[in-house]
Amino acid sequence: MNNKCKESMLYKTVRPILKFLFLNLYRPKIIGSENIPKEGRIILAGNHTNNFDCVLLMSSTKRCIHFLAKVELFKGFKKVIFSNLGLIPVDRSKKNPDALKSAKMYLENEKVIGIFPEGTFSKTDELLPFKIGAVKMAYDTNTKIVPFAITGKYKLFSKDLKITFGKPLSISSDLYLENNNLRDLISKMVGDNR
Numbered sequence: 104m105n106n107k108c109k110e111s112m113l114y115k116t117v118r119p120i121l122k123f124l125f126l127n128l129y130r131p132k133i134i135g136s137e138n139i140p141k142e143g144r145i146i147l148a149g150n151h152t153n154n155f156d157c158v159l160l161m162s163s164t165k166r167c168i169h170f171l172a173k174v175e176l177f178k179g180f181k182k183v184i185f186s187n188l189g190l191i192p193v194d195r196s197k198k199n200p201d202a203l204k205s206a207k208m209y210l211e212n213e214k215v216i217g218i219f220p221e222g223t224f225s226k227t228d229e230l231l232p233f234k235i236g237a238v239k240m241a242y243d244t245n246t247k248i249v250p251f252a253i254t255g256k257y258k259l260f261s262k263d264l265k266i267t268f269g270k271p272l273s274i275s276s277d278l279y280l281e282n283n284n285l286r287d288l289i290s291k292m293v294g295d296n297r
Contacts, residue, residue, distance in 0.1 A: 110167045111189040122162040128259055131159060134296075135268035138249050139164045144210040145271065148237040149251035149289055150230055151219035156253055159266050160217055168217040169209045171202060171236070195222050203240055210244040220285065230293070233286040238278050247271035250285060252292035267296050 125131075139145065147160060147168065157170055167189060174192040176185050185192075191209075193202040206216050220233035241248050249271050255263035269292060274281050 111187060113184075113187040114167050114189055117188075118161050118167075121158055125155075125158050125162050129155075129159075129257060129264050130260060130262045131162070131255075131264040131266060132262070133163050133266055136163050138268045138270055139166065139215075140271070141166075142213065144213045144244065144246045145215050146210070146237055146241050146246055146248045147215065147217045147251060147268075148220055148248050148285065149266075150253055150293055151221050151224050152253050153224065153257050155257050156219065157217065159253065159264070160251070163266055163268070164215075166215045168215045169206070170217040171206060171219075173223075191216075199236070203236060206236075206240050207244050210240065210246050216240065216246075220282075228293075230286055230290050233282050235278055235282050238274050238281040238285060241274040242276060242278060242281070247273055248285065250289050250292065252289055252296055254293055254296045265296055267292055 139147065157168075160168055160170075169189045169191060171193045172185065172190040174194045176190070177192045191202050191205045193199050206218075209216055218237045220237045221231040222234050223231070225231050237248060240246070250269040252267045252269075254265050254267075255261075257264060269288065272285070272288075
């Protein structure tokens, strides 16, 4: 196994603590987590609503998730923390062959990638257009995508928050069609779970 793809000790240390705090403070409903394979490569792709979305995903599976994250998070002291959590920096202002290459390397080493194809928070209930990276890396590495939908608000003790995971999807070579289909599916999942 590539040394860069080893599971992050920092991630393994902080995940149980974050999960305990998060589940007790926000009390989310987690539906369909059995759709995340217990081993082997997989991509988790869904809508992006809040900075806490990553913690919600981390709380939904025992597996270490390598998130694609905006490059702005890798500045100053934060760079040490986020780099040691196994995050992959992405410059959203241009194409990212290095980010895609790193993500594929993790997948080829049977790891989990977490990605928000919108690339940023949607300020409305309507999903933004999806960037093609999720379906491209899925097709290039013969990896299935587990779609997820986050609904509700991050309010303390409200039990309003929900994350729903769909069945794993195979991706064909028509990436633009697959990207639109993925967005449509996640949009429907969001609508169905409101």
